[in-house]
Amino acid sequence: MSSLTQRAGRPTQAPSKSNRLGWRTLLAAKGAAFTLPFAAGFVVLFILPLGYAVFQSLYSVKSSGLGLSGNTTVFVGLDNFITAATDPRFWESMGRVAVFACVQVPIKLALSLMLALGLDYLKGRVVAGLRIGLLIPYMIPGVVGTLVWIYLYSPEIGPLTEFGKFFSLNWNFLSDAMMWPSIGNLLTWDSIGFNMLIIYASLQAISPELFEAARLDGAGEARIALSIKVPFVRSALVLTGMLSIIGLLQIFAEPLLFRSFVPEVVTKDYTPTLMIFNQAFDSNNYNYAAALSLIFAVVIAGASFLYYKFTNKPEA
Template sequence: MSIATTRSTATARSAEAGRRRPGAGRLGRQTRHGWAFLAPFLGLFLLFEAIPIGYALVQSLREKQWSGLGLDGPVERFAGLANYRRVLEDGEVIDGVLRMFLYGVVQVPVMLLLALAMALLFDAGVARGRRFFQFSAFLPHAVPGIVAAVLWAYLYVPGISPVVGLLQDVNIEVDFLGPDTVLWSIANIATWQWTGYNMLIIFAALQALPRELFEAARVDGAGGWGIAWRIKIPLVRPSLVLTALFSVIGTLQLFAEPMVVRSLTANVTATYTPNMAGYAQAFGLNDPNYAAAIAVSLAIVAFALSYGLMRAAQRGVDS
């Protein structure tokens, strides 16, 4: 037998052995099973996330154009980045973004500090009736945002609010719906509704920490404050980052609370937040293309802020 024939025979046998290799068929079945488990998620993601985002992106690159007297209706045409230039030049949208930024800079840290303090108190067992207070803290989150806004609006309106009435009895005049206070009245609604939710996330992380660390710290002479500051808070940093990320996204989605308060005061305009501006353009002025540009721009800002927050948190962990 020639050397060439021997080599070809060996190659064929190796290929056949590879085809018959134990586990190859099992690996293929596992791959198919994996895709089968992923299929429901991928289908829902494609239907409710990818397709709407793609549609909004396409709509943001188009605009309506009327010809003649406009009796034949508008015709959509490709507009490129014209709608995005409008967003950057729209003073009302820019004011809404700045207002939302101020809201987030104040409201998010206050809410997370309250949530962290409550979680630390519950974890330390300082508060009696801990389960009752935990349930009470989480209960506002179970109230829909619209209902919460209506409840608090009742407490803001002079003449029917018991809070305003009590303050007036002690000669304290507060206009919760005034031009300088209405933003913080809205922030109070969101803080009331979401503090308990964030508290539970942080509290769950605290409960997962090994108790031996705290006992060792007490043996070394550390007090409750020292344990909380030097051990508990650093170890639950991922949960703090997660709650901060959720809170930033929630700030960018601010819509329901100012929409309800808007019916009570003229100090909340139709473009008070970027989401309200997009809603007004789409359903009030019948300009869905510009509304889509506002939505996509806001999504880009949300992605940038979320990515920056995650990167900053990662650098903090690495250092």
């Protein structure tokens, strides 16, 4: 009886430090296990290709002797990067795309914002129908959408050309002067629904009490949109703007397909990605293409950082 009393009165011992560390380690391991699929994909699809591109960029294929004994791969160090940094064609294509992005991104974001504000103002089943209609272009594969628009732009059989002739407009959407507006219209049609959906979802997170208080103070719908809704979706605008900039700088499928119809307008170095593609698979200069790709990746990262730095400012 006395032994039972002693056991009952004995205080419960706290878990040792080693047991606590073991339990925390187990919890951390379980949490890390959820990231394994992403980590594996990140390593296989990003880290390894990036490392291989760096390796390729340090070498070059040169002819042996008079070229009769075949080619040999030699280590050239940073020669490919120096050539790429001084290649005027590469930087001209980069400037061409940069100017296009400075014009097209604000237009696309403004249209997406207006559509999101319009859907937020509407109520009922109309909103659901409009959302689906605006998202259909985004769900269509880019290659299919580009081919459809090339048909619409065609000077011979395109309906837009005939529509212009009805109003005495002799326009050619595949000409040198109209090529970038034609591509910009295609990209806006393709992605405006996606951007609109992100902004619209951000609008739904705003408390309705703010709108009620503004209406009690006499604010109209336009004032509510400018003073309440637009500031609240600033983060969504920053996100969609960054995604648009990255996507436009890497534009490839659209100019590649346009080139098959008007090669005299869309040249091999019309965009940076098109130039890299032709260097790798047309000229078989994989090493130089790898160097161009790495420089291009640095430029995109720098542009994204600067955009985020100057747009994502904390609220006062």
